[in-house]
Amino acid sequence: MSNSEKVNCHQHGIMDYALVCQHLVNQKESDTPIEYFSGEDIGDLDESEVENVWCKSCDDTLIEQGEWNDVSEAFAAPKVICIACLQTIKNRNMKGEL
Ligand SMILES: [Zn+2]
Ligand SMILES: [Zn+2]
Structure with missing residues (x-):
């Protein structure tokens, strides 16, 4: 493991993190499930x-x-x-094929 940076999640504490688009982050539990896609490197971060x-x-x-x-x-x-919050988002939606 490299010493990658962590995020301090208000629900899960110090965790590894992911970058997730604003639409999935802002989605409410009552919203219709949507397709999500997973990969590396949005932009040049x-x-x-x-x-x-x-x-x-x-x-x-x-x-x-x-x-x-x-x-x-x-x-x-x-x-x-944080990746635990990401998992919740993934569980709520369905993985699309890239
Ligand atoms: Zn989006
Ligand atoms: Zn979290």
């Missing part, structure tokens, strides 16, 4: 070991733009959240 997760509308924007650039990255506006 140099954090290759960090999992990046984004939703269907972000993926549509990504396909439209052809890559993570200013437009697609601004649309996703990825947030740092």
Whole structure:
């Protein structure tokens, strides 16, 4: 294990973190499940070991733009959240095929 940085989650304490698009982070429990996609490196943040997760509308924007650039990255506006919170988001939604 490398000494990757941690996040202090108000629910889970000191945890590893992931970058997750604003739509998934802001989703409410009562919202309809959506497809999510998982990969590495939204934009040029140099954090290759960090999992990046984004939703269907972000993926549509990504396909439209052809890559993570200013437009697609601004649309996703990825947030740092802990991996346990990410797991909750994953459990609520369904994994899409890249
Ligand atoms: Zn999104
Ligand atoms: Zn958490």
